[in-house]
Amino acid sequence: MPPKPDTLRRRTGHYISNAVIVGLIGAMRALPYGLRVRAMGRIVQHVIGPVAGYRRRALRNLAMVWADKPLAERQRIARACLNNVGRTFIENYSTRDFPERLADNPLTGAGVDDLQAAAAEGRPVVLVTGHYGNYEATRAALVARGYHIGGLYRDMKNPYFNAHYVKTMEAFGGPVFPQGRRGTAGFVRHLKDGGQLVLLFDQHVFGAPTFDFLGHPAHTALSAAELALRYNAELIPFYGIRQDDGLSFETVLEAPIPHSDAHTMTQAITDSLAARVRARPEQWFWVHRRWRPDSD
Template sequence: MFSRAEPHEYVAAWAARFALWLFGLLPLDAASAFGGWLARRLGPHFAVTRHAVRNLARAMPELTETQRNAVLDGMWDNLGRVLAEYAHLRELKIGTLEQPGHVEVAGIEHILAIRDSGRPALFFSAHYGNWELTSLVSAHYGLPMLQVYRAANNPLTEELLQGLRAPLGGRHVPKGVQAAREILRTLKNNEFVAMLVDQKLNTGIPVPFFGRDAMTAPAIAEFALRLKCPVVGARVERLHGTHFRLTVEPPFMLEDTGDRDRDVHAGMLRVNQRIEAWIRERPDHWFWVHKRWPKE
């Protein structure tokens, strides 16, 4: 992996290691707060902020300029906190009735029903709140989870991230041909797959998202229809500081009319609509800098 890295990638990777070392020196709450403070001050000066401003204005034109600025400020705060929290993932705990923790879980009944059903399920989520905590919750409740993600462009950063995710449990596989094989194998073993499906995709199918077509990966609908397994939405909200709520929504089956293209599109539209509803509820939780829609 190291042989494929370019000089600038070494610099970026060591900068990331230094930042994580620095965050790791601080207690969890202090590191998270410092990461949020730093991102709120530096983030607006990054070029990608222009994408966020444009995306938010087009997706939620009903917001005033003051409201949009508050959303973007909250977005940078959340992102900075997420990055700082990577240095403390081992410390984050699931709360119980006997012992409070960092993550409370809503929809436990759905988790247990899916776990005990003897059937596979496909979970979807988004870069919303601290999205990494889905693995922590699934491991806690005994759901063998395959997490499908987009690999970092920098192979050194990718190696670092995988090491940090290890304490959360579950398996992680980058999107691609290998992921498709792993997804099929996992589902046929009556286990569970989770995907983040809110990023830009050059391929895929156009599906409405905030009223405009966005290229969307159809894998969840394709596998759900092929293996007749339920689809489940899961989101992680930041309640305050380093305290979160992971909500697992009721599972649903996709309609199978026999017209596969139509059914896949309808299934992914339903997924996009759920993610859009989450974002409308807490727009500061989403990563608006994604180039989610093609240029107009």
């Protein structure tokens, strides 16, 4: 039976958009690394972001959270955010150059010793972060030091894009698992074996409890805290903070979140990210639909 017209249109749209993305990635990867990253940042900031509506969404989120900030400042943050999104995208597709640059990056923060101790003792670790700076920078630095870090990802709506997106995550080292039942067995086994797992927790999840994030309720999954409690794993917030040169990173592991209950621990990691956003707001992905009503 041939596909329905709407299904065929959607599939065709996915195919065409993926072809454009693949072509852009190929063109960017032909450039020297520094020029590649700067160019992709500008393309997303000045072209893709405004056309795709990401700039408008970022400004809407900023107006909700920081209505007291001058419009010019909110616009500056939105522009810088889009630039960071573009840089992050092409960095993560630079599967040879980017990890090589992070291989000797120093690890800082109170959580470094805790991670090392857990790994030495064969205890599992859940490393949790948000879409801030480049979240793969710290993972790349850790993998270069011999850590076997698994990743948990959310399938993209575009199946053509999703296929090579997953491969880029696998290229950083360590297994990656899709969210949902299909990936549960794999990442649970990885944790039980004393491995480390990376989770990004700052996207809207329908039906999840709400937690205060930057002064507004945001539906947030309890997964990271629940995994830490269930498998007696350290829960360590981490960040790859882009530096002023636009190419290098501070790779930080914060002190582990004390075990209590899933709600308290989830608010703690949310507060950790909020503090980072307040300190360097342009590094967070304001383009996400982070605050959404249940009916949206």
